[in-house]
Amino acid sequence: RDPIALGETTEHVVTIHNRSARMVTGIRLTALVPGEFSVASTTVRRDGREINVAANLDKGRLTFGRIAELPAGSTLEFRIGAKALKAGDANFTISVMYPGDDGSFVISEPISVSVD
Numbered sequence: 001r002d003p004i005a006l007g008e009t010t011e012h013v014v015t016i017h018n019r020s021a022r023m024v025t026g027i028r029l030t031a032l033v034p035g036e037f038s039v040a041s042t043t044v045r046r047d048g049r050e051i052n053v054a055a056n057l058d059k060g061r062l063t064f065g066r067i068a069e070l071p072a073g074s075t076l077e078f079r080i081g082a083k084a085l086k087a088g089d090a091n092f093t094i095s096v097m098y099p100g101d102d103g104s105f106v107i108s109e110p111i112s113v114s115v116d
């Protein structure tokens with residue numbers, strides 16, 4: 001939802017589905033959290049079940065622990081809850097990296113925080 005009000009929490013969801021016939025290994029997700037937001041929550045699910053993956057926030061960079069393997073046909077879902085701290089326009093940038101020929105992609109999502 002955009003814009004969101006000051007003090008509200010929004011959720012960013014990245015879903016990765018392994019449509020290949022082989023195991024994907026070493027998946028890493030990093031998010032650049034703009035200064036207009038704080039991280040309220042993080043969760044990771046594999047095939048609908050929550051899994052224990054550490055998430056570390058350092059100077060606006062949120063880094064999830066490495067996902068060792070994602071079997072063929074499986075799905076990973078990363079959720080980042082972010083609370084609006086100050087008004088303005090911001091960009092959430094999320095990078096997903098994994099070994100292989102097509103081993104990374106970047107998602108950038110603009111979001112506005114309004115003062116109601």
